Amino acid sequence: MSEGQQKRTQKCISCGINITGTTAASFKCPECGYQIYRCSKCRKQSNLYQCPDCGFTGP
Numbered sequence: 001m002s003e004g005q006q007k008r009t010q011k012c013i014s015c016g017i018n019i020t021g022t023t024a025a026s027f028k029c030p031e032c033g034y035q036i037y038r039c040s041k042c043r044k045q046s047n048l049y050q051c052p053d054c055g056f057t058g059p
Helices: 003-007 040-044
Strands: 025-028 035-038
Touching: none
Parallel strands: none
Antiparallel strands: 025 035
16 A cells, blocks of 8 residues: 555545445455445445546446
């Protein structure tokens, strides 16, 4: 993880809320490895997300 990613507040990539608790998901982008965070609500609803580094889109 880069220094910039460590200092940034963890926000859901789909809806933008601050991530707290253990119900959120954290994973690396399948294309470029960018760290992605998603809240439980967006995961449950299968909301789309787009990687800000490479543009990869996933459910």
